[in-house]
Amino acid sequence: MEDPAGFHDYVAVNRDRLVRFGWLLCGSRTSAEDLVQEALVRVWLRWERVGRGSVDAYVHKVMVSTHLTRRRRLWRREEPTDLLSGKPVPGERQAPDPMALWDSRDALAAALRRLPPRQRAVLVLRFFLDLSEADTAAAMSCTRGTVKSQTYKALRTLRGYADELRDGDRLGVRHGD
Amino acid sequence: MVTDHDRDDGLDTAEVVALRLGFQTAVGDMHASADLGERSARTARSVRKRRDRAVKIAGPVAVLVLVLGIGAAFRLGPFGEHTPAAVGADTGVTVCPPALPSPANPGESGDALLPARPGRMLSCVYRNVWVDGASVPSRVVTDSRRLAGADARRAASIVNGAPPLTRARKCPEGDYEALFFRNRAGLEAVVTINTCEGASDGLRVVDPLLGPGADWFR
Numbered sequence: 001m002e003d004p005a006g007f008h009d010y011v012a013v014n015r016d017r018l019v020r021f022g023w024l025l026c027g028s029r030t031s032a033e034d035l036v037q038e039a040l041v042r043v044w045l046r047w048e049r050v051g052r053g054s055v056d057a058y059v060h061k062v063m064v065s066t067h068l069t070r071r072r073r074l075w076r077r078e079e080p081t082d083l084l085s086g087k088p089v090p091g092e093r094q095a096p097d098p099m100a101l102w103d104s105r106d107a108l109a110a111a112l113r114r115l116p117p118r119q120r121a122v123l124v125l126r127f128f129l130d131l132s133e134a135d136t137a138a139a140m141s142c143t144r145g146t147v148k149s150q151t152y153k154a155l156r157t158l159r160g161y162a163d164e165l166r167d168g169d170r171l172g173v174r175h176g177d
Numbered sequence: 178m179v180t181d182h183d184r185d186d187g188l189d190t191a192e193v194v195a196l197r198l199g200f201q202t203a204v205g206d207m208h209a210s211a212d213l214g215e216r217s218a219r220t221a222r223s224v225r226k227r228r229d230r231a232v233k234i235a236g237p238v239a240v241l242v243l244v245l246g247i248g249a250a251f252r253l254g255p256f257g258e259h260t261p262a263a264v265g266a267d268t269g270v271t272v273c274p275p276a277l278p279s280p281a282n283p284g285e286s287g288d289a290l291l292p293a294r295p296g297r298m299l300s301c302v303y304r305n306v307w308v309d310g311a312s313v314p315s316r317v318v319t320d321s322r323r324l325a326g327a328d329a330r331r332a333a334s335i336v337n338g339a340p341p342l343t344r345a346r347k348c349p350e351g352d353y354e355a356l357f358f359r360n361r362a363g364l365e366a367v368v369t370i371n372t373c374e375g376a377s378d379g380l381r382v383v384d385p386l387l388g389p390g391a392d393w394f395r
Contacts, residue, residue, distance in 0.1 A: 001225060003218045011214030019213070020204035033210060040217035045225060105203040127193060128200040155192060 004047035010055055011040060018059065024124040025067050025117075027109050035070075039063045060129065060139045064121050111161050119154035122147055273301035295333045297325045 015036070022032030039062040043055060050058045112120050118140070125136040126147075137144045210216075324332050 001222050003222075007218065008214050011217065015209035015213050016207065019209040020207050023204055023207060024200060029207070033213065036209065037213060037217045037220065040214065041221040041224060044218055044221035108199045108203040123196065124200070127196050128204075130197075158196070159192070 004044060007044055007047055010043075014056070014059075018063070021060070021124065021129060022063060022067075024112065024128055025063065025121055027113060035063050035067055038066050057135070057138065060125065060131075061141070064125070064139050065141065068117055068121065107165075111158055114157055114161050115154050119150045119157070122150040123154045123158075126151060277303040293330065293333055295329045297323060298329055298332070300324055300332055 018036045018039070019029075019032050022035040023029060026032055026035060039059045042062050043050060043059055046058075047055075112123075115123070121140060122136060125131045125139055126133075131139065133144045133147045136147045140147070
């Protein structure tokens with residue numbers, strides 16, 4: 001049985017980006033590769049029907065829906081993560097500058113873990129893959145209104161977390177004195 | 178780094194820039210396994226083989242099931258019980274209407290609509306779907322399912338305790354899913370589930386068995 005023409009070219013060009021996207025969705029390297037592989041299997045099986053121009057959109061949609069479904073099914077089970085908790089690591093540098101709050105993988109991962117899966121997916125689709133509201137809505141099978149509200153809520157949560165980090169930093173300075 | 182989308186949305190651009198940079202920094206040095214494509218292709222090939230094999234044997238099996246099913250239909254009630262008398266304790270609908278019906282009696286009286294132990298029943302799930310860029314409201318979706326045992330008891334508890342529809346309209350339109358129930362006496366109920374805020378919208382969180390999306394915010 002032969003692989004569809006162009007499949008391996010597509011994977012070669014996009015695999016890093018997809019794994020990065022997967023990591024931002026689920027916070028674990030292992031889960032990210034599993035997610036990408038699951039999406040690629042489905043793409044392989046529907047390669048002719050999906051059409052070359054729509055492969056990206058299809059893969060994004062499959063990854064998001066698979067991730068959310070998996071979260072729903074397995075929410076009671078243990079899930080591997082690259083970090084131990086969502087709390088700031090003691091002694092970790094906590095920058096007061098809002099532009100520098102998410103300047104490390106750990107800080108960003110901790111922040112993303114504060115978000116419900118759908119809100120996290122919206123942020124990653126919009127600000128990592130740089131999709132428009134309409135494309136994000138298509139990838140998540142929801143309305144543009146939902147994308148807007150989820151984006152707003154996610155940013156609000158991150159803002160609150162950033163404030164916590166800043167407060168913690170200030171307290172740390174006082175204790176240090 | 179700020180796109181037209183962001184300006185259109187009125188987002189705080191500094192915040193968005195920081196987030197974009199954060200995403201890029203966090204994953205910039207991450208690389209996929211070199212054999213990811215080959216592994217995926219290998220899995221897909223085996224899936225295709227299994228499917229092809231299944232299709233070959235599915236024909237005769239389908240005929241057999243059809244014959245047995247027609248025979249059984251003469252003996253079983255609408256929910257699969259062995260005698261019509263057993264259906265007396267059951268509630269629900271046997272076929273989901275394609276569009277969400279307006280409940281004739283929306284169950285605001287506070288009376289329990291379903292028995293606490295309802296036996297087997299169908300729950301019909303509806304949500305807006307997008308067809309060619311247009312929203313088609315409240316179409317039945319494939320998550321509609323037959324419930325039994327503890328799942329059915331939990332469904333009955335949710336239906337009986339669900340708040341009136343008017344209290345549940347805080348999410349943007351389109352962020353709702355609905356469950357439709359009808360009991361054997363003809364009483365109807367629609368339980369609305371929001372998918373934008375979960376339990377914080379004044380509406381209970383519904384078990385994943387009952388509606389997709391309801392537990393996305395746990």
